Amino acid sequence: MDGVVDGFWGAVGNTPLIRLRRASEATGCEILGKAEFMNPGGSVKDRAALGILKAAMAEGRLVPGQAGTIVEGTAGNTGIGIALAANALGWRSVIVVPETQSREKLDYLRMIGADLRLVPPKPASDPGHYVNVSRRLAEELGAVWANQFDNPANALAHEATTGPEIWDQTDGRVDAFTCACGTGGTLAGVARALKARKPGVRIVLADPGGSGLLDWVKTGTPKAEGSSITEGIGQAARAPGNLAQARDLIDDAVRIEDPAMLEQVFDLQMQEGISVGGSAGLNVAAAIRVARDLGPGHTVVTILCDGAARYQSKLFNPAFLRGRGLPTPPWMDAAG
Template sequence: MTIAPNSHLADGLTGAIGGTPLIKLRLASAATGCTILGKAEFMNPGGSVKDRAALAMIDAAEASGALKPGGTIVEGTAGNTGIGLTLVANARGYRAVIVMPETQSQEKIDFLRMIGADLRLVPAKPYKDPGNYVRVSQRIAEETGAFWANQFDNTDNREGHRLTTGAEIWRQTGGVIDAFTCACGTGGTLAGVGMALKAHKPDVRIVLADPDGSALYDWVKTGQLTSSGSSISEGIGQGRVTANLAGAPIDDAVRVHDTAMLEQVFDLMIHEGLSIGGSAGINVAAAIAVARDLGPGHTIVTILCDGAARYQSKLFNPTFLASKNLPAPPWMV
């Protein structure tokens, strides 16, 4: 069967990645007098924005010959990239070995095992430590001759976002966009979207959203990689400048505390029916801060990275939140 261009049929799983809608966030827009739009990346087949990076890196590896039929993909991940890589691997006949810190949510651990990943859990250690999950994944790939996806420093990641996510946002807004804000793990989404938007409109503001415990806010503001505090968010925040982030056209940064993140997660759930994870909550809180800085009448776009179900045992667990001195969802108290 030949699928016609622009039809509503997707050619397998990979054909369903991308093309997500922009959703107007009513409360945030009303509170700021701006139009705040969230790119619904939780609607990708693997449930997150990382499906795009996974597909882009695998496509590029196939094209270069780094990944051959029947091969193995190895990656160190906080979870979502591992899910995307495993699903694309399943669809294309590869094996996926996923290395993940054991501190990540049980929901992501269970999901990776469910979809057939060869999951290796390791203690959470800093990047400089040889036991860090990224470094462990690199060693496994080198020792077995597998393809190491290397999402943090593989710039096919940001190129995928430049060609798809950024292009979609420009098209969906009709070029009416004043700012884009996004948190960074690998830096691929922020860098790729920023590059795409700046190519069309150089004065669009690209703003990094950063949680406590990450060094990127200070890096943008002062040029120094310094950090303090901690966050319960997963998969975002960074203590180094990755290859994907290097050279990214970033104009400013906003620091978002966990309390502000949770406020957005809970409000969007109960008042707008949008079920989002912590990184999306940080992105929305940052978009609101940017909107207030710009003033009424502007359009700000952000990324709704993934859904809340992957963090039920943390974000929606009053006992866990109390242990971190954070507020629980009002309807659960």
């Protein structure tokens, strides 16, 4: 039957492009957001999860209906995608997450049956860093290590799906693409897909405070400054393998600080009815910056990574924001 898909695995992808009215009107451009929060696991990371698990199946390391375990270190969303995809085919998931991530994501992982392992936040070079812990756990359990940061199946999933969808949905009229990077899989995969079809399309990395990727793009060396309340994006010390392989396709990078990110999160929710998380707000702020640089009449596409409900205790908590010297909108102040 037309329009019927097969479970979680069939429901990932083919998300709509949403015209962002206020951003478009402010710049004279068409600014479009890929509604990745509409994936069944609620985020763009569902695509990476499927790409990684499909690659493991193709290599015979996981077999549907047979016992299998997948281990991953994640800020939360990739773990959610992996856990749901694993549930659908009878596998166990062990998800290692820094304990500083939002309560909502941690509760969701527990709710969907993931074996959640919380670890203190550590630098990437520390053996206690969540990625390093997940690698050791996979070795100890004899399990598949998803390794989203350096597993090429991550970027390949976006090259095969997200990029071509954007091209088709815009009828090829896309002038720039921008998004933030955690693993770099989304940016790398979409960049390869779009540049193969239109070499002149502009690819811009959006970076939060505390991340060194902007300097990596501009100078080749990461240099982290400042901080951010965003989760799952930015890298302080190195470019992950997925991103590094696409270095020659990235035309520029822009820094978006938390106040600009929050402005877009709150405006999208209250003015356009689009409820998204911090990384999506940062992406929209970056798309506006790129659109203004290009001038009126262009089309800029970005990623609406996930929904706001996963950050209620942070982004929508006035005490949390005020404690970090960040602005709160009038409607939030009125609500207490």
